[in-house]
Amino acid sequence: MNQPQPGPALPGPAFALRLDPAGRVKAADPAALGLLGDCLGAPPPLPCPTPGTSLDWTGAGGVWRLWTEAEADGSLVLRGLDVADLAEAAATGEVRQRQFADIIDGATEGVAVAAAGRLVYVNPYMERLTGYDAATLRSKPFVEFLHPDDRRTVLGIHLRRLAGGQAPQGHAFRIVTADGGLRHVNAASAWMEWEGRPATVSFLADISELKAAEQALAEHVRGQEDVIAARTASLRETNDRLAAEAARHERTAQKLKTARTKLARALRAKSVFLANVSHEIRTPLNVILGMADLALRPDSGGQADLTRCLEMIREAGTSLRGILGDLLDLSRVESGRLELDAAPFSPRQVLEATLAAHRHVAQRQGLALTGETAADVPEHVIGDAGRLAQVLGNLVGNALKFTSVGGVSLRLTLARPGRRAPDGRVSLRFAVRDTGIGIPEDKQKTIFESFSQADETIGRRYGGTGLGLAICRRLAALMGGRLRLASCVGQGSEFVLTARFPLAEGPAQPASAARTKLPALDILLAEDADLAAEMIQAFLVPKGHNVIRVVNGEEALAALVLRRFDVVLMDIQMPVMDGLTATRRIRSGEVAGIPRDIPILALTAYGAVRDRERILGSGASGYLAKPVNFDQLLDALAASQSPAPDSPPQAEAGPAATTADAPERRDVMPAAKPRSGRSRTKAGSAPASSRSKADARTNNAAEPAFDAGRDEALANLGGDEALYDRLIAVFLRDTPGDRARLAAALDASDAAGTALLAHSLKGNAGVVGATTAVARARELEHAARAGETARFAACRQALDEALDAALTGFAAKGHQPAAP
Numbered sequence: 001m002n003q004p005q006p007g008p009a010l011p012g013p014a015f016a017l018r019l020d021p022a023g024r025v026k027a028a029d030p031a032a033l034g035l036l037g038d039c040l041g042a043p044p045p046l047p048c049p050t051p052g053t054s055l056d057w058t059g060a061g062g063v064w065r066l067w068t069e070a071e072a073d074g075s076l077v078l079r080g081l082d083v084a085d086l087a088e089a090a091a092t093g094e095v096r097q098r099q100f101a102d103i104i105d106g107a108t109e110g111v112a113v114a115a116a117g118r119l120v121y122v123n124p125y126m127e128r129l130t131g132y133d134a135a136t137l138r139s140k141p142f143v144e145f146l147h148p149d150d151r152r153t154v155l156g157i158h159l160r161r162l163a164g165g166q167a168p169q170g171h172a173f174r175i176v177t178a179d180g181g182l183r184h185v186n187a188a189s190a191w192m193e194w195e196g197r198p199a200t201v202s203f204l205a206d207i208s209e210l211k212a213a214e215q216a217l218a219e220h221v222r223g224q225e226d227v228i229a230a231r232t233a234s235l236r237e238t239n240d241r242l243a244a245e246a247a248r249h250e251r252t253a254q255k256l257k258t259a260r261t262k263l264a265r266a267l268r269a270k271s272v273f274l275a276n277v278s279h280e281i282r283t284p285l286n287v288i289l290g291m292a293d294l295a296l297r298p299d300s301g302g303q304a305d306l307t308r309c310l311e312m313i314r315e316a317g318t319s320l321r322g323i324l325g326d327l328l329d330l331s332r333v334e335s336g337r338l339e340l341d342a343a344p345f346s347p348r349q350v351l352e353a354t355l356a357a358h359r360h361v362a363q364r365q366g367l368a369l370t371g372e373t374a375a376d377v378p379e380h381v382i383g384d385a386g387r388l389a390q391v392l393g394n395l396v397g398n399a400l401k402f403t404s405v406g407g408v409s410l411r412l413t414l415a416r417p418g419r420r421a422p423d424g425r426v427s428l429r430f431a432v433r434d435t436g437i438g439i440p441e442d443k444q445k446t447i448f449e450s451f452s453q454a455d456e457t458i459g460r461r462y463g464g465t466g467l468g469l470a471i472c473r474r475l476a477a478l479m480g481g482r483l484r485l486a487s488c489v490g491q492g493s494e495f496v497l498t499a500r501f502p503l504a505e506g507p508a509q510p511a512s513a514a515r516t517k518l519p520a521l522d523i524l525l526a527e528d529a530d531l532a533a534e535m536i537q538a539f540l541v542p543k544g545h546n547v548i549r550v551v552n553g554e555e556a557l558a559a560l561v562l563r564r565f566d567v568v569l570m571d572i573q574m575p576v577m578d579g580l581t582a583t584r585r586i587r588s589g590e591v592a593g594i595p596r597d598i599p600i601l602a603l604t605a606y607g608a609v610r611d612r613e614r615i616l617g618s619g620a621s622g623y624l625a626k627p628v629n630f631d632q633l634l635d636a637l638a639a640s641q642s643p644a645p646d647s648p649p650q651a652e653a654g655p656a657a658t659t660a661d662a663p664e665r666r667d668v669m670p671a672a673k674p675r676s677g678r679s680r681t682k683a684g685s686a687p688a689s690s691r692s693k694a695d696a697r698t699n700n701a702a703e704p705a706f707d708a709g710r711d712e713a714l715a716n717l718g719g720d721e722a723l724y725d726r727l728i729a730v731f732l733r734d735t736p737g738d739r740a741r742l743a744a745a746l747d748a749s750d751a752a753g754t755a756l757l758a759h760s761l762k763g764n765a766g767v768v769g770a771t772t773a774v775a776r777a778r779e780l781e782h783a784a785r786a787g788e789t790a791r792f793a794a795c796r797q798a799l800d801e802a803l804d805a806a807l808t809g810f811a812a813k814g815h816q817p818a819a820p
Contacts, residue, residue: 013062013082017044021074032080035060048078056083110185110204114158115194117141129185129206131178147174147182161191162198172207184211210297214290221285284316288705291316296812317708340478344504345385347428348373351412354392361400368407369400377412378426381501383479388499391472391483392430395495398469399434406435406492415481415498427481430497438489472497518638520544521566526556526582527603528574531730531764532626536569538723539630553577557585560594567599567640572615573759579603580618587619599640603628627766629716706772706802706809713769724768728810729818731768735803738764746792754792755784761799765806773802 015031017039025039036045047066049055054067057080064080071077104111104123113121119142122134130137130145143151150173161167169190175183189202246260295309355371362369392410399408415427469483476483480500487493523540527533528551537547548565550556552574560568568586570579579602589596602615602623615623622636710724717723738761745753762777780795 015080017078018071019044019048019068019076019078023048026075044078046078046080048076051076110206111201112137112142112204113192113194113199113201114142115197115199116162117143117155117158120194120199126204129177129183129204130175145175147176150174157189158200161189161200164191164198182208184208210294214286214293217289218286281320284320287316288313288320314711317705317711320708340384340387342382342384344380344382345388346380347377347388347412347501348379350385350389350392351410351430354389354396355410357393358396358400361397362408365400365404367400367403367405369396369409370407371410372412374411374413374417376414376417377428378503380504381426381428382504383499383501387475388479391475391497392432394469394472395430395432395497399432399436399493399495403434403436403492408432408434425480425500425502427498427500430499431494432497433492433494435492438491439485439487439493440489441487518543518545518634518641520546521637521641522564523547523637524556524559524565524568525549526551526553526568526574526579527571528552529571529760529763529767530734531727531767532571532603532628534730535717535723535727535767536628536633538726539633539717539720551575553579553582553585556582557591557594560586560598561591564595565598567601567637569601569603570620572602572604573756575756580615583618583620601636601640626763627713627716706805707769709766709769709771709774711769713767725815726818728768728815731764731770732807732810732815732817733820735761735764735807739800739803743796746796749789749792751784751787751789755781758784758799761803765803768806768810770802770806773799773806776802 013031015035016029017025017032017036018027020026023043024041025044026041028036028040032039039045046057046059046064047055049066049068051068051070054065057064057066062082063084065083066078066080069077069079107123107125110126110129111121111123112119112126118140119138122137126137127133132145137145143155146154154171154173157167157171167189170186170188172184172186175185177183184207185204186207187202187204189200192199192201242260246257249260250257291309291312295306351371351373355369359369396408396410409432411431411433413429413431415429473483476497476499481498484496484498485493486496523545525533525536525547527536527549533549537549540547548559550559553570554577556568556570557577559565570583572579583600583602585591586594586598586600587596599621600619602618602620603626604615604623612623621640624632624636714721714724717727738757742754742757742761745757758777758781762774762781765771765773765777776795776799780792780799783789783791783795
């Protein structure tokens with residue numbers, strides 16, 4: 001008798017019986033015979049459900065699900081499936097499902113699943129967070145529960161993620177609650193499949209308290225305006241009192257009149273600074289503090305986009321540095337202390353560099369940015385290429401800022417084609433034309449005034465201090481030209497800069513012209529600051545150079561007697577014997593065994609013209625500003641190894657030196673390199689005697705971040721963040737000892753020792769970008785060199801506060817002191 005045919009594959013043990021129309025068993029498969037015994041010819045020993053139904057039967061050592069299947073000949077096939085394991089699995093699945101539901105329901109973060117712009121699932125926390133029940137949240141598009149300003153962004157991220165495109169994993173937005181309030185949330189989202197269609201699952205953390213704290217901090221910053229205003233009023237009163245006193249003494253002493261006039265000018269500039277800078281620095285300062293707090297909060301759980309936080313901090317820091325740079329430039333111009341460099345450069349290259357620096361901005365805004373140089377423009381002239389680039393960069397940047405459609409053009413021509421001035425100078429004309437919003441006629445004069453813009457809404461919409469054009473007009477005057485404006489509202493503006501320059505005899509020397517592949521050099525590094533020395537050694541040694549370090553001029557002379565070196569890197573400020581003295585002794589030949597023509601590159605923290613002449617006058621082959629820029633260091637080393645010209649320029653090398661003995665002098669400071677928006681000013685600082693305790697208090701009113709110079713420090717290191725972190729570790733290790741030695745010198749009223757130690761701390765802080773500490777150490781150094789011991793206490797307190805902030809700040813960022 002035929003056994004029942006096997007049925008479909010079943011998830012467990014099974015058997016089958018074939019029943020005749022009378023209901024007796026006429027066939028059984030081996031499984032049925034093994035479980036039920038020989039039951040052929042008898043009714044089945046188990047229930048027989050009607051076709052199309054099933055039932056569960058306990059027997060034969062298990063739980064069996066029974067059902068029948070009708071055959072074409074009228075017989076029935078009774079099948080059984082062991083469902084004991086399936087029941088247990090189903091029960092376990094129900095338990096797991098309840099457990100996962102309890103986890104989601106008890107979570108302290110919102111969990112939401114969205115598909116096609118609507119919520120399809122929310123956990124109970126979402127109901128508590130929003131004040132809406134789940135049915136309401138699922139009843140309409142989820143963007144209706146968001147703040148109007150956030151809807152477009154959040155929906156765009158959702159749709160990109162549904163489509164499988166790139167979308168940020170974390171993003172913040174605001175939810176409008178049922179009672180009309182706002183809750184700030186940070187969402188971490190991912191793609192998932194929900195009931196056969198693409199969806200996103202989001203975990204929402206309530207960050208409203210964090211936002212409230214940030215707002216409170218912003219309110220506190222704004223509250224400082226009152227303090228600054230009070231200080232400004234106090235300074236104005238002091239200024240008026242000093243001006244009256246100066247007027248009384250003018251009749252008796254012309255010398256005192258001149259001194260008082262200078263003091264009044266400085267105080268007026270400071271009053272303007274305090275009255276205006278507080279408002280302009282709030283926005284970037286809030287961004288820096290807010291993003292840093294977000295990145296450092298331990299409860300962020302890794303959801304903060306650290307890269308974006310750092311980018312925003314860098315952008316805000318750059319903006320803040322630009323504001324301070326504008327203020328300092330204006331102060332120097334108005335006080336007559338700004339000096340222009342005179343070096344050969346190419347006006348066409350300055351124009352092209354300006355366009356290149358702003359091209360990405362134009363492309364981002366969808367604007368055309370074009371430039372043109374007339375054929376009759378001289379290829380090379382003599383002047384300050386950096387300041388020219390600063391003016392052009394400001395004009396082009398403003399044009400792009402106020403232009404939304406169309407483009408900006410920069411055209412260079414002769415101001416008077418076919419004519420040459422009797423003194424041999426040439427007048428150049430730079431025209432910056434845009435298709436922007438234009439400037440009303442009644443505002444076209446005021447925009448050139450300090451802290452002025454066309455109207456108040458300009459600052460709110462486009463930002464800025466209102467200093468740029470004021471500085472540009474003054475720089476144009478210093479370059480022997482003018483800055484003029486022609487504009488029509490709704491059609492655009494044209495700014496025309498004219499400047500006069502002497503013609504250059506030959507082409508300008510590019511800053512990197514000497515950059516060649518250097519052979520391995522034997523280099524003597526005379527540097528007393530450990531941090532600065534380690535930075536230079538860490539850069540040069542991996543490049544195959546042998547760097548021997550000494551810590552003062554006497555040791556440098558001794559080392560040069562013992563062996564030959566290819567070049568000397570000589571710090572200017574060192575104990576025992578400074579770098580200038582050591583250089584003069586080398587050039588004079590008074591130390592036997594030292595080649596008088598050995599290249600000597602001076603390392604200095606000073607950059608004014610008079611300092612440059614003093615350094616080069618001692619016989620130095622060139623000089624580098626500290627903190628040292630690695631690209632410029634490589635250029636200087638390459639230049640020091642290149643053959644000197646037949647007729648090197650003369651240099652004062654001391655009484656016993658001769659012109660023939662002096663090596664070629666190379667100024668490796670970037671004096672003629674176009675500046676990117678801002679430049680290192682060549683002007684000297686005000687005399688130390690003109691500073692006062694009030695100055696120190698004023699300078700602390702709007703203090704920058706403890707590491708505001710981080711970007712510049714990294715740039716000097718060629719972007720090597722690992723080296724930068726190592727130098728911070730050395731700074732953390734060495735600074736406490738340096739401070740202890742400085743404190744001992746101050747307590748002993750040792751002005752010379754104080755100046756030397758303050759100089760060392762200044763250099764170390766500059767290497768790691770601790771800008772505030774650099775400024776405070778410089779003030780103490782100046783006071784010590786001027787013998788103003790009365791200022792020591794105030795300067796010491798300010799330096800201690802800056803160093804404490806730097807040490808605490810670096811430690812908060814996870815940096816540890818280097819091993820001893």
